[in-house]
Amino acid sequence: MQQSFMPEIAVCDCESIHEDVVAAVRGQLPEEDLMIDMAEAFRIFGDSTRVRILFALKAHEMCVCDISVLLGMTKSAVSHQLRILKQVNLVKYRKVGRVVYYSLADEHVKTIFSACMEHVMED
């Protein structure tokens, strides 16, 4: 969701110094909604608990209890994060009796993780 107390009208406190550049760049910017969606997607990955859960599920399908033990967290904390990952379709689940098995929903995660890992490694 982001900070949602943005001003209704976009206001800045100066005149543009290079109007030509601003006009040109304005023409090249992606749709506002796309940039917001991208930020939203990145935000999901911007928490180490969620990253750890995703790496775990990348290795193997697991139930909440197992993830809980693996990461040393309560089932509740894990469940809350799984709900977020489920909402954005990054993980899926199947129920077997009282046990719920979670797994990655698609291959995107792996692609994005690889691209990011290179970036992190370089610094």
Add this chain to the structure above:
Amino acid sequence: MQQSFMPEIAVCDCESIHEDVVAAVRGQLPEEDLMIDMAEAFRIFGDSTRVRILFALKAHEMCVCDISVLLGMTKSAVSHQLRILKQVNLVKYRKVGRVVYYSLADEHVKTIFSACMEHVMED
């Protein structure tokens, strides 16, 4: 950064149901620090203001004033975000008189944005 009131000892509230799976996955997980660094990197991209600034700089080098006008934000707000992007080496700058020109520091941003854009597009 992150939430820093984590418990000293990792505690969970159950026994593992599939010990073999947990053991196997534990062996495949990346270093804890790597996962934290990855989350940290994603966190930077997880804000639409920063994403918009990066897209703008991807198109052309710009001064704070121009970005300010382009995005309809105060110079202060832009400057604060540029400081964050500077700290993690995503943008660099050069001064000409009182004007500070910002630009992307490397090609990583473009790679990561491309990978993410595909993901966002699909939904």
Add this chain to the structure above:
DNA sequence: TTTATGGTTGAACAACTGTTCAACTGTTAG
């Protein structure tokens, strides 16, 4: 020197976020 302006900075504030806790649901075992 004085004034104006591009840009930075730190404090303050409201909104947001992740974990904890307790209560709860649903399924299995006795």
Add this chain to the structure above:
DNA sequence: CTAACAGTTGAACAGTTGTTCAACCATAAA
């Protein structure tokens, strides 16, 4: 049925975050 347990959920709380505001620094123009 009852007890146990995997998992979920919502409220509460402390910590974090982004924008605003005011003060400030540095350079350029007058």
